[in-house]
Each structure stands twice: as C-alpha cells, then as structure tokens.
Amino acid sequence: MTEILRISQLSITPAHAPERKLVNQVSLTLARGKTTCIVGESGSGKSLTALSIMKLLSPQLRMQGQIFFEGQDISHYDETAMQHLRGQKMGMIFQEPMTSLNPVLTIGFQIGEPLQTHLGLKGAALKQKVAALLDQVGIDPNRANSYPDELSGGQRQRVMIAMSIACEPALLIADEPTTALDVTVQAQVLQLLNALKDRMHMAMLFITHDFGVVADIADEVIVMFRGEIVESGSVAQVLHSPQHPYTRALLACVPDAEGKKVLQPMTYDWLTPN
Numbered sequence: 001m002t003e004i005l006r007i008s009q010l011s012i013t014p015a016h017a018p019e020r021k022l023v024n025q026v027s028l029t030l031a032r033g034k035t036t037c038i039v040g041e042s043g044s045g046k047s048l049t050a051l052s053i054m055k056l057l058s059p060q061l062r063m064q065g066q067i068f069f070e071g072q073d074i075s076h077y078d079e080t081a082m083q084h085l086r087g088q089k090m091g092m093i094f095q096e097p098m099t100s101l102n103p104v105l106t107i108g109f110q111i112g113e114p115l116q117t118h119l120g121l122k123g124a125a126l127k128q129k130v131a132a133l134l135d136q137v138g139i140d141p142n143r144a145n146s147y148p149d150e151l152s153g154g155q156r157q158r159v160m161i162a163m164s165i166a167c168e169p170a171l172l173i174a175d176e177p178t179t180a181l182d183v184t185v186q187a188q189v190l191q192l193l194n195a196l197k198d199r200m201h202m203a204m205l206f207i208t209h210d211f212g213v214v215a216d217i218a219d220e221v222i223v224m225f226r227g228e229i230v231e232s233g234s235v236a237q238v239l240h241s242p243q244h245p246y247t248r249a250l251l252a253c254v255p256d257a258e259g260k261k262v263l264q265p266m267t268y269d270w271l272t273p274n
C-alpha cells in the first residue's frame with residue numbers, strides 16, 4: 001500500500017468554544033489507487049474532516065492534530081504552500097458545481113486555469129489539454145466555449161471533475177458530488193470518477209451519506225458519528241458484518257429492493273454518557 005495521506009488525531013473546535021469537539025481525535029490513512037468513503041448522518045463531521053486536509057476551514061474554527069501528505073507534515077503549511085498543493089496535488093469537488101464555477105467564464109477557460117497556474121501551459125498546448133480533459137470526462141470538446149448555465153447539472157459536475165483532475169492530483173476529495181443529481185446521472189458520474197481514479201492511480205476520499213454509493217465505489221469505509229470515527233474497515237466488512245450499533249442503524253435506513261426506505265427507530269443506548 002502506498003500511503004498518500006495520513007491524518008493523525010485530528011480535532012476541530014470552534015475558536016470561541018474549545019470544549020465543543022466538532023471533530024474528535026480522527027485518524028485515517030488514504031492509499032494510492034483506493035477509494036475511502038466517509039459515511040455518517042448530517043453534522044457528523046465529514047465535511048470538516050475533508051476541508052481540514054485542504055486547510056479550507058473557516059477562520060472561526062481551530063484544528064489540532066497532524067496531516068501528512070506524501071510523507072510531508074503539512075499541518076503547519078501557510079496559505080502560499082497550500083495554494084501550491086490545492087488544484088495541483090489535491091483536487092476537490094463539491095455537491096453543487098454552480099457554487100464553484102464562475103458563471104461569466106467559459107468552461108474551457110475555467111478548466112484551463114489550473115493548467116496555466118500550476119503547469120504554465122498556454123497557447124495551443126493549453127487548448128489541446130483542455131480539449132483532452134473535456135473528452136476524458138465525456139463532454140464534447142467543441143463545447144469548450146460554453147458557459148456553465150448552458151450545461152446540465154451532470155455536465156457541470158463533469159466540468160468540475162475535469163478541473164479537479166487537470167493537473168493529475170495524487171488525492172481527489174469528493175464531498176457528496178452526486179447528491180444533487182438524478183439517479184441515472186449519479187451512476188454515470190460515479191462510474192467516471194471510479195475510472196479516472198483507476199487510470200490516474202489517485203487516492204480518493206469520498207463523502208456521502210448514501211450506502212448505495214458506498215457499495216458502488218468504496219474500497220474502505222469510515223463511519224463517523226458526532227465527530228468521531230465509530231467504525232472503519234473494508235467495504236465488505238463494514239457493509240456485511242457491521243460491528244457498531246450506529247453502523248447497523250445507518251445500514252437499516254438503506255432502501256430495500258423496491259426502493260422503499262426501511263427506517264428503523266435508532267436508539268442511542270450504546271452511547272456512553274459524557
């Protein structure tokens with residue numbers, strides 16, 4: 001296993017309330033060519049964990065712990081050092097591409113930006129690489145001059161994917177990238193991410209609350225509850241023999257064969273009182 005990222009004892013608290021642990025003592029390792037899914041209900045600390053890797057936490061939050069990226073401790077990197085990593089060595093895609101895409105710039109220009117900034121590409125070489133990236137994510141390269149609002153939701157997410165993989169990052173973080181898409185488009189985007197991860201041999205950290213998605217793409221699974229990891233293991237272990245009552249309760253919410261959600265009342269009697 002080639003380690004790409006290791007988080008050691010990550011804790012995140014509001015600056016004004018250091019006793020309130022939003023993320024508590026989280027440790028995890030991501031390997032090259034593998035997809036690790038973080039699952040958990042809303043507010044369990046999934047996004048904060050992902051944002052802390054990129055050092056994109058709100059200034060109102062404080063982070064403790066260490067983050068190693070390709071063997072380097074990046075916990076104390078300043079903004080300039082992080083800008084060098086972001087978009088080049090680490091890519092990130094979010095649930096809603098319109099919040100990240102600029103509506104007044106063409107998609108070709110936006111896909112080209114990281115290539116200019118990090119790799120110094122310009123002119124014909126830049127145009128050629130943008131066309132190749134569009135093709136790679138399943139968009140006709142002739143659409144490079146389109147604006148984001150001329151595309152469907154699924155196509156916009158494909159543009160975001162093209163931007164995030166443009167410099168062939170070692171790590172791709174995907175925070176609920178398919179939640180806003182309809183089921184068919186969701187399956188296509190998952191398939192695309194999986195294929196790109198394999199082709200480029202990236203480590204992928206994929207955040208979701210959907211065990212159907214986990215079953216489709218995960219190698220490893222981490223279950224978070226109230227800021228802590230309650231269970232982790234291979235996808236087979238966690239999905240087929242979950243050890244923790246919270247994981248079992250989450251799994252019980254997965255829709256059955258007819259698509260009906262079988263909600264089980266969740267009890268928290270396994271929680272130890274603080």
Ligand SMILES: Nc1ncnc2c1ncn2[C@@H]1O[C@H](COP(=O)(O)OP(=O)(O)OP(=O)(O)O)[C@@H](O)[C@H]1O
Nearest residue numbers: 014022041042043044045046047048049058060061
């Ligand atoms: N800037 C902030 N200041 C204070 N609390 C915050 C801040 N950002 C997030 N939180 C809190 O931290 C907790 C974890 O948030 P996080 O966004 O990581 O959850 P999540 O598991 O990703 O949820 P979701 O699936 O809804 O995105 C939540 O209780 C949230 O309200």
